[in-house]
Amino acid sequence: MDVFEAINKRYSHKREFKDEPVPRETLKKIVQAGIQAPSGCNEQTTDFVIVDDPALIREIAAITERPFIKTAGAIIACIVNQRPVYRGLSFEVEDCSAAVENMLLSITALGYAAVWIEGNILVEGKPEKLNSLLKVPAPKYVRVLLPLGIPPEQGTQKEKKPFARRAWFNTYDG
Ligand SMILES: Cc1cc2nc3c(=O)[nH]c(=O)nc-3n(C[C@H](O)[C@H](O)[C@H](O)COP(=O)(O)O)c2cc1C
Numbered sequence: 001m002d003v004f005e006a007i008n009k010r011y012s013h014k015r016e017f018k019d020e021p022v023p024r025e026t027l028k029k030i031v032q033a034g035i036q037a038p039s040g041c042n043e044q045t046t047d048f049v050i051v052d053d054p055a056l057i058r059e060i061a062a063i064t065e066r067p068f069i070k071t072a073g074a075i076i077a078c079i080v081n082q083r084p085v086y087r088g089l090s091f092e093v094e095d096c097s098a099a100v101e102n103m104l105l106s107i108t109a110l111g112y113a114a115v116w117i118e119g120n121i122l123v124e125g126k127p128e129k130l131n132s133l134l135k136v137p138a139p140k141y142v143r144v145l146l147p148l149g150i151p152p153e154q155g156t157q158k159e160k161k162p163f164a165r166r167a168w169f170n171t172y173d174g
Contacts, residue, residue, distance in 0.1 A: 003105065005109075006109045007105065010104050010105060010157060011113070011155045011156055011157040011158070012116065012157075013114060013148075014066075014068060015152075016068050016071040016152065017072050017073060017113070017150060017151060018151070018152055020073055022073035022112065022149060024050075024052065026110060026112075027050050027074055027076070028050075029106065030076070030106045031048050031076060031103065034046070034048060034078070034099035034103040034106075035048075035099070037095070037098035037101075038098050039095035039098065039099075040086060040090075041086050043083075043095070045080060045091070045092045045096075046078055046080060046092070046096045047078075047079040047081070048076055048078060048079065049077040050074060050075075050076055050077075051074060051076075051134070052073070056133070056134075057072055058070045059133055060145065063121070063129050063133070064120045066117070066120055068147075069145075069147045072148060073148060074149070075145055075146065075147045076145070077136075077142045077145055078099060078100060078142065078143055078144040079136055079142055079143065080092040080093065080095070080096045080143040081140045093143065096143050096144060097144075100116055100146065103146060104146070107146070111150070112150060112151075113149065113154075113155065114146045115146070116146065118144045121142060121144075121145060127142065130142040
């Protein structure tokens with residue numbers, strides 16, 4: 001699958017997954033794609049915990065309050081580390097997001113599906129619970145979870161606004 005096909009096929013899978021594990025070699029390939037993402041000053045501030053223990057997957061799903069997540073074959077937890085890397089600026093969210101998109105496209109290209117879970121885990125004491133469960137030392141914390149697995153059927157990406165409403169050549173025309 002070429003990169004444009006993966007971009008078009010990627011969608012947020014928010015339903016149950018098939019009851020099939022994701023092989024560790026596949027998980028390593030996906031996370032390697034995340035590791036190869038660009039990062040501010042190449043500081044590579046994102047770390048990853050790859051969860052394939054079914055009991056841990058269930059505990060994470062309970063924290064997210066999204067029941068479908070307990071059916072994931074694996075969950076990739078993306079851990080950020082806020083520290084200034086250039087003139088006082090920190091880029092940990094951007095670094096993490098670049099890694100996440102690389103992984104989502106790789107997941108799609110390999111025939112799996114996933115969803116970017118962030119809003120569901122940054123509220124109501126959930127960062128502390130996830131840190132404790134995955135043994136992540138503060139001030140590092142889990143910024144994004146990617147539950148992934150085999151979809152029972154292929155889903156579709158949410159509709160996007162047309163090019164002409166979001167992009168222009170040379171000057172802004174919105
Ligand atoms: C920064 C960010 C945070 C997100 N957080 C969540 C989340 O917590 N829970 C969830 O179900 N989806 C989450 N999503 C997925 C979006 O709902 C989804 O990408 C959007 O509806 C567009 O659908 P598509 O991915 O199929 O194009 C998040 C996406 C992004 C980029």
